[in-house]
Amino acid sequence: MSGREKPRTGDADLDALHAEEVFSDTDTRIAVAGHPIHAMLVAFPIALTVCTFGADLFYWWTGDPFWARVALWAIGAGFLMGLLAGLTGTVELLLVPGIRSRPPSWTHFVIAMSLLSMLGANFGLRLGGYEAAVLPFGILLSALCVGFTGLTGWHGGKLVFDYRLGTGGTAS
């Protein structure tokens, strides 16, 4: 190969990921009848984070303490379900050689851990007084959480649909 040629991915002589049989094992381990539990759980933090932002907006609009209480419960449940989703994702990441050996899995881990810290901060902020916490910091934090939830979910989708991780398909 001349110095100008690019290595071909998928070539076992050049790409360690393809040279070792064990790295093509990307099948889910934390699953019910082959369906990854992580994929089932992530819907909860995603939906609850959006609900928190919605409730914050309604509180800002109406001033009704009911919405501040809704936001407190939504972010509390979203944080808890996010921790559970993160736990199943992390076990999958550490247990499956084909998942832990691919850098995008670790990128997803870092983005997701950042999101979980923001969800925790958003919940913690409200524990000291859920109504006073909404404006301005609660709602700003909720907007940031919604953005990061989108980023985390989109990147998780890339792991499944682009890299075929956790699917039992052939990883790229």
Ligand code: HEM
């Ligand atoms: C904190 C550690 C996390 C790790 C290590 C992790 C790891 C993974 C892995 C390995 C996959 C591939 C599918 C599978 O094997 O189940 C995945 C998919 C995904 N993750 Fe995570 N994840 C984490 C947290 C999160 C969180 C907090 C969210 C969302 C709020 C999230 C959203 C997604 C989504 C949407 C998918 C695609 C699911 C599908 O369409 O089937 N992840 N994640």
